[in-house]
Amino acid sequence: MRVIATAGHVDHGKSTLVRRLTGMEPDRWAEERRRGLTLDLGFAWTRLGEEEIAFVDVPGHQRFVPNMLAGVGPVPAALVVVAADEGWMPQSAEHLAALDAFGVRHGLLAVTKSDRADPARATAAALEEIAATALGEVPAVSVSGTTGEGLEDLRSQLAELASRLPPPDPDADVRLWIDRAFTIKGAGTVVTGTLGGGTLRVGDELTLGETSVQIRGLQSLGEPRESVSAVARIAVNLRGVPKDSVGRGDVLLTPGAWRPATEADVRLRGAASGELHRNLVLHLGSAAVPARVRPLGPDTARLLLASPLPLRTGDRGLLRDPGEHRIPAGFDVLDVRPPSLARRGAARARGEELATREPGWDYLRREGFVRHEEFRALGLPEVGDRLGNWHADPAHLARLRAEAGKAVVAWSREHPLAAGIPAEALRHRLGLPDAELLPAVLSDGLVLKDGLVGKPGAGLTAEVEKAVKLLEKRFAEHPFRAPEADELRKLGLGKRELAAAVRVGRLRAIADGVVLSPDAPRRAAEVLAALGEPFTVSRARQALDSTRRVMIPLLEHLDAAGLTEPLGDGTRRICCAGPANGLP
Structure with a gap:
């Protein structure tokens, strides 16, 4: 499916064209049909050639510009409508400026009411205005909504426009800007929007503000679907969401994939930073959020948002003063995690930084380390040294x-x-x-x-080294006589000093406060093996010339190593001895 929004001055025939193209009534409200004036967004669809095309029909009156902006914000293409008998008008210019600000790059000009006046002059003027925007040079079609003349040519050009649109990414993170919310008896809350990227499936979990919500059902082009991929007009039935808790400007998001921002550094288009009022309304997608503007450089500014929005670097939106009917300023998001401007001169310095920015690198250098998924969430390229789940400067x-x-x-x-x-x-x-x-x-x-x-092999202090050497001399003569606590204290060997000596392999701890030479267990096993028969603790103590204080933990140490085995009658036997049992 392809989604195309209308744009143009009030009463230039946008809704009439959509009606003739689709056979559907885009004006949803009785008052709209009674007055013949579009007040809110309308939706209709048809098949042209191989493409399903959904239209978002927007109001043209200046009083309803916010509604118009909510409709064109998420769409990739526009049908610009100009009446041949009136030509280029103020709302034509404002709508075109909005399309330019949102970065819409694909479009088509339809000059309506060609049965009332020669369309040549209006066509030339409109094409000149459009060529100066992101839309560039577009095809033009003259058509009469009343007689139907030129409709087949328009259908052909719309199908051609649809075929030129860039393919969407069905695996992209979902950011569905909501433009309608209503209830259906027996189903609950339903929201609609233009799905610009990603795929939605029945049962999916999404986030709505700070709340986790689940998709109960999906519809697209009036038909129930198990899944819908971008680009598409889509209706989403949300499970357990009260209708009064969601509305236009809210957004459904892939969980964990977006970072709501309350400030952003932007580059302005169509206005210098000093020309803007400090208090404006930011329009992005279907959202309209009050924003304060702080100039940074000639064409850069810090936007401070009244409420958080899921922004990414590269997003395009517009700033508008709701009290003045003037051409809005567009902006490109440069940084959604900008540095503080608290210090004196920080704003000017930041403006200079943005003039030579390196997306991805600027953020990584500022942070030092950035999680891998953070780059995508902020709309930045992956840079730096990859370290597991992190990137490093x-x-x-x-x-x-x-x-x-x-x-x-x-x-x-x-x-x-x-x-x-x-x-x-x-x-x-x-x-x-x-x-x-x-x-x-x-x-x-x-x-x-x-x-x-x-550092590996860290040594001992001179004092500890001296004390350990004295013990080593002692163990050379009596390898199984462990020094008493008083002796250790006199040598200056407390728990920390003994632990250090054990760590570097100079002593072996048999029990708390009982230390021997590192090879004492092996040597003990060799002596006990020479006994040739089961032995008691007393017999082992005599053979090793030791004390009961040492012998009990030493034998338990040998038991744990599998060198000796208790027989249950107070005696033990040797199993085997040597390095194969894990003892030196």
Whole structure:
């Protein structure tokens, strides 16, 4: 399906053309039909050639410009209508400016009432005006809504226009701007809009503001559907949504794929930043939101929105003063996560930055790290070094690697017996947003192990080294006599010092406060194996020349390693001994 909006001055025959083309009545309200004046958006559709075409018919009167903007905002193409007997008129210009501001690039000119006046003059004037906008050069057709003359040519040109439209992306994130909301008895709330990208399916979960909603049913072109892909006019039956909680300007979104913004930096089209009033209305899609404008540069500004909108870089919209009937200003969204302007001179500096902006890189350099899905949500190209679910600014990454090395050295200086700085403490020092990023900022020579970051093989202080050497001398003579707590205290070996010695492999902890040489378990197993028969704790103590304080935890250590086996009668037997059992 292709969706085309009408545009043009009041009473130039937009609705009449849609009626003749489709056989459907686009004016939905009785008052519209009674007055012969379109007040709100109308919808109709037909098949032209191989294409289904849906029309969004908009009001032409200046009092209903907001309704017109809600209709043309989401559509990709327009049928510009100008009457031959009146020619180019004020609302012709305002509607064309709106199409230009929204970035509509595909269109067709229909010069109506050609039976009342020669269409040549109106056609030439309209084509000149249109050529100066994003629409560029468009085909023109002269037609009479009264006699039907030129309708077949118009149908042919509309089919040609539809074939030129760029193919939509059925896998895109859904952003359905709502232009109508009503209730159907037995079904509940129904909303309609132009689906510009993506696919909707019955049962899908979407977000509406801060609420999660589910699709109960779908319709397109008056027929129920299980799924609808862009581009399409679509009616969505929402489950459990009160009618008074949703209306024109609201938007249905793919969950988690959009980041509502309350401010954005934009480039202006059709007006300089200094020419705009500070308080305007921003139109995007079917939404109309009050916005304050802060100039940044000659053609750039910061928009501050009264309520959040799901914006992406590259979006096009317009700014309008509702109190004045003047040509609106268009804008292109440059940044939906702009930096603060709190410091003095920040606005001017920001304007200079935007003049030489690099989409994606500007945001990444400002943040340092950006989640992978954030680029798509903000409408930015993916740049930087990919680190799992993150992208990193290479320069920022290099700075953090240097800082990480300094932080580990400083921590080791303050905690000489520690195996390293706790990983979480280092993460906070470096300002990393996720622990997943920590390994990437560790420079050569740093390792992450057991939740600590440090240099491998970190040594002992001179005092601890001296005390451990004394113990090693002792173990050379009596390998199974562990020093008492008082002896350790006199040597200056507290819990931290012993833990450091165990960590570097100079001692082995058999139990709390019981340390032996690293090879003590292996040597004990070899001695006990020589006994040749089951042994008691007492027999083992005698064979190893040890004490009961040491022997009980030592035998339990050997049991856990599978070197000895308790027999249940107070004796043990040797299973095997040696490095194959995990002991040195």
